[in-house]
Amino acid sequence: MDEIKKDIPLEELKNIKGEQQIVDWVVNWFRKQSLWVLAYGTGCGAIEVPPTMTARYDAERLGIRGAATPRQADVLIISGYLSYKTLKRVIRTYEQMQSPKYVIGLGSCVMNGGMYWDSYNTAKQLDKYLPFDIYVAGCMPRPEALIDGFVALQKQISQGKSDGADRYKQNIDWYKANQREIFGDKMLPSYTCDWYYSDGGLV
């Protein structure tokens, strides 16, 4: 119990007003403590994820664990360059994940193509296709950097600022238009994103 008390920053608590805010704060606090990461590697950065998860850096002590399927996962790590063959799969995976969901971009390739800036098959500006919450810079980032990214993400979540999924939902037309631009008529099937247009599947 004492440990939990230590974890709760008093300043944050003082700013909370009203019932909804209390509920939000508690929910975010719970979410932050358990992040399930989809075990899916796209580029060379995937090499750094196993050491992060296993004994040496032991991300589990921060509540970060691997999940087997997108439907169980909260965090998608885009670990490096994305060819647009992979991008198609990643978008589909992302759309299958259930809220709350966050995306971490690992490495410089995710931001601007990195050293593959003139490659014929690597997407350059990924935030046109997917909403990112955190970027971790480096080529390739060490596990320490990745853990730092996770800690930053946890901080964002506890402050309620990680809104990637909301952004994707609100700007779904813009994202879909961008995706259509590079996939052409080989677009993803629409049933994976149909529910974005209604009220989150509730109506």
Next chain:
Amino acid sequence: MSLIIDNLRSFFPNMDFTRDSTGLIKCEVTVNELMTIVLRLHNELSFESLQTISCTDWIEENTLHLNYILYSYTHNETVFVAVKIPRELADDGSKRTVVFIPSLEKIWPQANHFERELWEMFGISVTGHSNLKEFFLEDWQNLPPMRRDFDTLDFVNQKFDFRPGREDNKDVTAERKRVRGVKAALKAKEESNGERENG
């Protein structure tokens, strides 16, 4: 000259085998001879393994230089069987070469993948291949991307947007020094403040 080269010479009297400084044996054949020679190397001289098929696009000489790299566990020797084919593309819009190479899939199953990649990346036509379809790429409409007349940069500029960012490529050392100086000054000031309070 070593035993294996003598052996090769007696098997293929018209061919020229050389050994380079790193100990690799090299020879060059035409596309028509390829199948017979490779088959004999495999069956009679026990070159059991096809390690890879490499390809180089010599645009200046208008050739595609293929190297079939065979390895023998029995002799511990490597043979490079080179084939040079013209790099002209057929004009039926398929973007594959006029000259066909025979598939070695029947001898070494792994040749399937190597040839599929050559077909996709260099646009080399292959006969007798069981599974000739896209491998790494998806919906590729352009020239095969590993050919040197395919202009990557042009393609990238057409296809992708770049993130706008620093274009000046300035040296950042001066700026870093300035920031460090400011920080040090701040720290010194804090420290002196602290001393005054204490004192």
